[in-house]
Amino acid sequence: MDIAIVGAGISGSNVLKSLITHPNFQADDLIDVYEPRQSLGSGLPYEPTDDESIMLNTSSDVLSVDENNELDFTEWLEHHFKEPTNFEQLVSRPHYGKYLVERFSPFYTHEQVRHVQNTVVDVEVLDAATKEPADDTQDGNFVYRIKTEDGWQDSVYDAVFFSVGHPEYNDFYDLKGTENYIHNPYPMKEKLANFDNNQKISVVGSGATGVDLMRFFMSNYELEQPLTFYDLKEPFYCVAIPYEKDDFTYHLTKNWVEEQKEVHGGFIPLQVILDTIKDDLKQENAEPMAVYNRYKSGTLDVFRKAFDMKDQELAAVQKYAANSVPNLPHLYNALSGEDQQEYMKNYYQIMLFFKTKVPYYSYQWLFELIDAGKVETVAGLKEVNVLENGRFQFVTEDSEAEADIVVNATGFINNIEILTKHSELIKNLFHRRLILPHVNGKFILVDWPQCRVLNQQYGRMDNLFFLGLLIGGTQHENNDAGQTIQQAQYTAKAFMDER
Ligand SMILES: Cc1cc2nc3c(=O)[nH]c(=O)nc-3n(C[C@H](O)[C@H](O)[C@H](O)COP(=O)(O)OP(=O)(O)OC[C@H]3O[C@@H](n4cnc5c(N)ncnc54)[C@H](O)[C@@H]3O)c2cc1C
Structure with a gap:
């Protein structure tokens, strides 16, 4: 069997390892890994040579890639570094990258694996028997040919795993290509190396990339x-906020999901999940909606209050949300269609509020920087314009300001139509009707939990898989390394089991 993996970040690397270590992997199987970068195993977020100041937002205890030892990364860190964490009590992302490269190296150097150092731009579906372009029969057996920037490749693949990671960054203010505008700041060591201290630098966006930028510049x-x-x-x-109590009531495990699906004959009513959350948190003296209403304004002032008092009610709800992250896709896919809509309409933002957060000691640093006048924040951005002198103008409802350098931290495009204008691969897959947008034009439609591509042209494609951020409509809220690892392992194993 010839298999292609497109992308060698943690998703593609876990697919690779799971294929090779599966008992059904055979001596004449060949795997081609398409990856334009030289570094195999880490992906861009954990580039081993990037600046050590950028930090993981996840505990090392949940980042092992060894299925038999969940503390493998923690132990690796202790072995390699006297002080594995910094003053924010966080681990450097390049350290995780080094761990990933080391752990996956035996698989990339495996004699049945070939690295094709190129970007994939297209895929053609062939009939497995004739190797001719397939018609649109929905029950056909398909194989695939891959086109890179160098042209069509000779190999014909029995299965293709797309693990291409993050789509392009948004370009909300149409600045891409403008001088002194940094559209994608990674790797930071390379892209942000040559500024002068007297230049005025502004950042658009303040999510995880924004926090990285604060760390890097400071x-x-x-x-x-x-x-x-x-x-x-x-x-x-x-x-x-760190939760200070040791024991914790939490029921929404994967087993609970399976049990409840049986109890309710298929779908779990959303109300059952909401009641369980409420009851669990009652045991921790926390009322999630009261906490949400207390902090939902999202101002630095209210967060400073939470910080100063180490609000344990907020900490409990955040801990609950964090525990739920690995199970969110299972919970979401256990809901009926109308309950999924109800969740997205009324509860998604609340879950997002509690699960997406900035570490406690990073906030302490941020407050110190704000108090010292080294960092400032401005809400209500309306426009970013390029002035005739090449500087940038920022317009809000009640202010205007300028900057010499603008760094983009606005997150990734997940609308497929917009993405076709930025990604040759997505453009071609969409043109061939191989990929369909999932919800509201966003994400790529796959089945769950195997992540096989679904489309009207060919039906369910049993040997074409999509993983990672672009299947966020199915693998709900999947922008997390632990989830990426688990899903890649599951998908590859399920494929090999059926071989
Ligand atoms: C800046 C940043 C920081 C993050 N920090 C954390 C964190 O601290 N903790 C956490 O849990 N999660 C974090 N994440 C979430 C992150 O999504 C996952 O942890 C993980 O990196 C996803 O792995 P992946 O393999 O899907 O994608 P990636 O790691 O992005 O790998 C995709 C690979 O595919 C290659 N590729 C892309 N297109 C093509 C193509 N057409 N042809 C061939 N190859 C291609 C790319 O070069 C890349 O190497 C972070 C994400 C970002 C962007």
């Missing part, structure tokens, strides 16, 4: 003017 520059973060609403997510 660790590598002595800026003479404050680093300004602009956002549509109040900048920066909620502060993560």
Whole structure:
């Protein structure tokens, strides 16, 4: 069997390892890994050579890639570094990258594996028997040919795993290509290396990339003017408060989901999940809606209050949300269609509020920087314009300001139609009707939990898989390394089991 894996980040690498270590992997199987970068195993977020100031937002205990030892990464860190965490009590992302490269290296150097250092731009569906382009029969046996930037490849693949990771960054203000505008700041060490301390630097967006930028600029520059973060609403997510109690009531495990599906004959009513959350949190003296109403304004002032008092009610709800992250796709896919809609309409933002947060000691640093006048935040961004002198103008409802350098931190495009204008691969797959947008034009439609591509042209494609951020409509809220690892392992194993 010839298999192609497109992308060698943690998703593609876990697919690779799971294929090779499966008992059904055979001596004449061949795997081609298409990846334009030289570094195999880490992907861009954990690039081993990037600046050490950028930090993981996840505990090392949930990032092992060894199925038999969940503390493998923690032990690796302790073995390699005297002090594995920094003053924010976080682990450097490049350290995780080094771990990933080391752990996956035996698989990339395996004699049945070939690295094709190129970007995939198209895939053609062939009839397995004739190797001719397939018609649109929905029950056909398909194989695939891949086109890279160098042209069509000779190999014909029995299965293709797309693990291409993050789509392009948004370009809300149409600045891509403008001088002194950094559209994608990674790797930071390379893209943000050559500024002067007297230049005015502003950042658009204040999510996880924004926090990385704060760390990078404060660790590598002595800026003479404050680093300004602009956002549509109040900048920066909620502060993560450490929960101080040891035991914790939590029922929404994967087993609970399976049990409840049986009890309710298929779908779990959303109300049952909501009641369970409420009852669990009652045991922790927390009322989620009261906490949400207390902090939903999202201002730095209310977060400072939560920070100062180490609000344990907020901490309990955040811990509950964090525990739920690995199970969110299972919970979401256990809902009926109308309950999925109800969840998205009325509860999704609340879950997002509690699960997306900035670590406690990072906030302490942020507050210190704001108090010292080194960082400032501005809400209500309306426009970013390029002036005739090449500087940038930021317009909000009641202010105007300028900057020499603008760094983009606005997150990724997930609308497929928009993405076709930025990604050759997505453009071609969409043109061939191989991929369909999932919800509201966003994400790629796959089945669950195997992540096989679904479309009208060919039906369910049993040997064509899509993984990662672009299947966020099915693998709900999947922008998390732990989930990425688990899903890649599951998908590859399920494929090999059926071989
Ligand atoms: C900046 C950043 C920081 C993050 N930090 C954390 C964190 O601290 N903790 C956490 O849990 N999660 C974090 N995440 C979430 C992240 O999505 C996952 O942890 C993980 O990196 C996803 O792995 P992946 O393999 O799907 O994608 P990636 O790691 O992005 O790998 C995709 C690979 O595919 C390659 N590729 C793309 N297109 C093509 C193509 N057409 N042809 C061939 N190859 C291609 C790319 O070069 C890349 O190497 C972060 C994400 C980002 C963007």
